[in-house]
Amino acid sequence: MKRCHNCGAEWVSEKRQPGAKEYCEDCAAYLHCCLNCRFHDKYAPNECRIPNTEGVSDRAGANFCDEFEFARTEPRPQSDKAERRAHEAFDALFGGGASEGAKGAEDSDRLLGE
Known part of the structure; x- marks a missing residue:
């Protein structure tokens, strides 16, 4: 083609x-x-x-x-589909996207007393 x-x-x-x-x-x-x-x-x-x-x-x-x-x-190959699946798998493994990452940083600061 x-x-x-x-x-x-x-x-x-x-x-x-x-x-x-x-x-x-x-x-x-x-x-x-x-x-x-x-x-x-x-x-x-x-x-x-x-x-x-x-x-x-x-x-x-x-x-x-x-x-x-x-x-x-x-x-x-549909790389955008593969990329989206990779992001979804990453989020499933590590729990969420960027917004959760920011929340996680706040939680760790609170745990460490910073």
């Missing part, structure tokens, strides 16, 4: 490639950019697997590269 490098939203279009100034409907990131290109490789010279390409300073910015081919990627 062709997905936005920034948010992972699927790009659906009748066109084969996005236009140079086309952007993601979900997050407004440019689609025709190095980070969405199948030739982008952060370890290659100029971060591109095509030899002798012109250097690009903003990999997320729109460009007019004739060699651009949209990378096909798998959906990203």
Whole structure:
């Protein structure tokens, strides 16, 4: 699937490639950019697997590269859900969130006579 490098939203279009100034409907990131290109490789010279390409300073910015081919990627895992579950597990283990933490600090001060 062709997905936005920034948010992972699927790009659906009748066109084969996005236009140079086309952007993601979900997050407004440019689609025709190095980070969405199948030739982008952060370890290659100029971060591109095509030899002798012109250097690009903003990999997320729109460009007019004739060699651009949209990378096909798998959906990203829902990290926000995983993060929320981790916070919930932490709160369950240690009893609550930030507001309880402040209360706990007050309780410990009172116990220690400070």
